[in-house]
Amino acid sequence: xxxxxxxxxxxxxxxxxxxxxxxxxxxxxxEEGADVFFRVDSPLGPVFVAAGSRGVTCVxxxxxxxxxxxxxxxxxxxxxxxxxxxxxxxxxRVAAALAGRRVEVPLDLxxxxxxxxxxxxxxxxxxxxxVRPYGWVAREAGSPGxxxxxxxxxxxxxxxxxxxxxxxxxxDGTPGNYGFSPQEKVRLLRExxxxxxxxxxxxxxxxxxxxxxxxxTCRHARRIQPENRIPFRSPADALDAGFRPCRVCRPAAV
DNA sequence: TGATTGACTCTCA
DNA sequence: ATGAGAGCCAATC
Numbered sequence: 001x002x003x004x005x006x007x008x009x010x011x012x013x014x015x016x017x018x019x020x021x022x023x024x025x026x027x028x029x030x031e032e033g034a035d036v037f038f039r040v041d042s043p044l045g046p047v048f049v050a051a052g053s054r055g056v057t058c059v060x061x062x063x064x065x066x067x068x069x070x071x072x073x074x075x076x077x078x079x080x081x082x083x084x085x086x087x088x089x090x091x092x093r094v095a096a097a098l099a100g101r102r103v104e105v106p107l108d109l110x111x112x113x114x115x116x117x118x119x120x121x122x123x124x125x126x127x128x129x130x131v132r133p134y135g136w137v138a139r140e141a142g143s144p145g146x147x148x149x150x151x152x153x154x155x156x157x158x159x160x161x162x163x164x165x166x167x168x169x170x171x172d173g174t175p176g177n178y179g180f181s182p183q184e185k186v187r188l189l190r191e192x193x194x195x196x197x198x199x200x201x202x203x204x205x206x207x208x209x210x211x212x213x214x215x216x217t218c219r220h221a222r223r224i225q226p227e228n229r230i231p232f233r234s235p236a237d238a239l240d241a242g243f244r245p246c247r248v249c250r251p252a253a254v
Numbered sequence: 255t256g257a258t259t260g261a262c263t264c265t266c267a
Numbered sequence: 268a269t270g271a272g273a274g275c276c277a278a279t280c
Contacts, residue, residue: 134262148262149277155261177261
């Protein structure tokens with residue numbers, strides 16, 4: 001750890017004459033400039049998490065710390081130093097969130113465009129164990145028809161898991177692609193209890209008892225008794241059959 | 255400004 | 268069923 005900090009500070013010290021005491025620089029960097037990072041376990045395995053004063057900026061698979069720090073500077077233009085005692089509570093919070101607990105973690109998405117931020121906010125609200133299509137995310141974000149653009153946002157999601165982009169799937173109920181690998185997406189969703197095979201081909205479900213249809217993984221849909229469950233391939237089919245969209249999971253525009 | 259790109263989504267053989 | 272092709276939207280250069 002201390003060795004790594006040394007490297008980081010050396011890089012930060014461009015313009016500082018050799019031999020100068022770096023102590024004051026350390027303090028200045030910690031007080032006003034540097035973001036911090038730490039390593040923590042996650043469903044994707046060990047990851048590095050970086051955060052600034054506004055919140056988490058980046059989550060990525062843990063590799064060589066120096067590489068992470070270097071890439072971070074290239075991408076965010078910010079210096080990165082290992083988290084210390086002061087960040088202990090924050091680190092535990094992030095660890096809990098990554099472990100799947102419903103803990104609020106502040107995110108710093110300042111660098112993203114308004115559309116990208118809206119998409120991130122929508123995706124963040126998809127509960128564990130549930131999935132939603134790209135097209136639905138687009139509509140919820142205020143840009144119906146922008147499903148492909150949503151895919152582009154997901155592909156560059158700086159904070160995977162914290163914004164659960166693995167829960168965004170294709171409209172036909174198949175998992176679709178994922179930055180780390182489609183297999184990884186399937187594994188994560190299985191771990192969360194998503195019945196992928198049941199979803200594929202009929203990602204919507206209705207029950208005559210209420211006349212409502214849902215995304216098949218909506219918490220309401222999952223309570224439908226098997227004998228009452230009517231699967232649907234698309235919202236249009238469910239509407240044609242006389243069902244109305246669930247107000248919780250909003251499978252179609254009202 | 256215009257062309258290109260792509261974790262999408264339809265339609266039609 | 269399955270795959271090619273076209274349409275689409277926001278970002279990027």
